[in-house]
Amino acid sequence: MRFHVAGIELELVEDWAKLPDGWTFRDVCGIATDEADNVYVLNRSEHPVVVLDREGHVVGSWEHGFFSRAHGARRARDGSLFCTDDVSNVVAKFTLGGELLMQIGEKGESSDTGYQAAWDLWQGVGSITHGGPPFNRPTGITEGMDGDIYVSDGYGNARIHRFDSQGHLKYSWGEPGGRPGEFRLPHDIALDSMDRLLVADRENSRIQVFDIDGNYLEQWNDVVRPTGISFDANNNVFVSELAMRVSVFSPDGGLLGRWGNTTADRESALFHAPHAIAIDSRGDIYVGDVAYTHAKVDRGANTIRKFHRLT
């Protein structure tokens, strides 16, 4: 299956991930790639990170029980891997082999924001009365040019936190709501080529753009429930959306194209709940679904999709 998007041609690599018998990803919540184009798949199985080569062969996995519910992942500048865990309320930095290097937040401690977890997502989001300190179910993480760490927080908060490279909080911004600078489920954060922070403000269905000091710059409204943000070599912005698609924007926010499910048929659907996106050095694109949590289907190895860039 091929997709012509934003002047590029993508081909779906059928059954890309080759998992050992009995393995599944359940949910693929975060994805990162390394210099050799190995793919680090943060997921919600017993193997929280599965490492695959670009052909989809498993070349490693983390087997520790650090995560309560893994959520987001991004490569650090020093080559290590940042991960968030929204249920145990921590963000952490690991070696690519899975050794813990740094942790921000104490497991099991959540800040006071008025948030009350409920069975219904929107009831939970609606219970947040004020922004709070780190963390209440943090979601995404990125690193500034100076090594400072930015965390989007989260299901139970409405803030972006800026830490120094050692994990000391510098400041935070954001309150619950729909105005500029307010958030309803900030779900991922990424640093663009112009040193700006893009925040996937999921339940406001927009990308908010800030400078690294937290000053609001603009918003991009042509998304529906954005979940993850990544960039290609041309600095174009790829956004995964729970509306079952990926949208591609120019660096200044102009829509270049989008692709996703091609039929209304659920069984054969390409996506069930796009949650994470990463692009390797060749421009190949990986999209992860939280299909099990969001749509109650276990898609096994196909919980992650690879799109090979032909042009």
Added chain:
Amino acid sequence: MTYGTGDYRYELVEGWPTLPEGCASLIDVGGVAVDANDNVYVLNRSDYPIIVFDREGTPVRHWGEGFFKRAHGSFISRDGSIYCTDDGSHIVARFDPGGNPLLVLGTRDKPSDTGYTRTWEVYQSVSTIKHAGPPFNRPTGVVVNDRGDIFVSDGYGNCRVHHFTSDGTLIKSWGEPGGWPGQFKLPHDIALDSKARLLVADRENSRIQVFDQDGTFIEQWYDVIRPTGIRVDADGVVYVSEFSLRVSIFSPEGQLLSRITNHSANRDEATFLAPHTVGVDSHGDIYVGEVSKTYAGTDKGARTVQKFRRL
């Protein structure tokens, strides 16, 4: 157990209403509208599409059998006519209080072209809308001004408000898909406020947009999450049902006055599963109807509509 705060506090009226003989459940309640004599018209998805209850919850009459494919929204005009939308058959109809159809807008089962494709997932479906279209593609809400002009929010498969004369002639439409002012992502209900302005529940943009009757954007209210239904009482107070499982009450200027929420984070103890419509009578009592079967998979029987007595 009381609900709400300040001057707008309520208690749930247990055992309201009593269903007519032969009607086992309301299934889903699309619209609740209250007439000048405080009779409550409950538009629902049982075999008894309109059931009229008195204040005590005793059924007075029922009508509309066989008329609706999927009843969605309702409004009672100054002359006592009942206007109902049917998003399943793409029409809006006016009835006299006894249920005789007086006017039908739209062509039954003929949706307009907007690029919309209905899938199993509501956000994916909303995202398929490429451009605005003429009336209708799954219309949702309706309101009528003092001259008898009809305004319709349209809808699941469109992104417009349409203005008709009292005899059903289309005068004007406005709206495009998107998140900017004047754009819509699932306009789900429409009301007239005490200043003769139109309030539109822009459900998947989580905001109330305010327009004059010519369609000029005036302002937006942000303190809602997935608003579904809007009513304005004789004092100009605005009641909004929300899919964040609550009802918010605003001053005529849009300041939050009170909020009726689930007391518990447990589903078993939920007062609300899917608030979809709200009605208010001359005593200030409010009626909240839910689409709990469609949205949450739970048949609440008679309690698909609940009465809250103002304290």
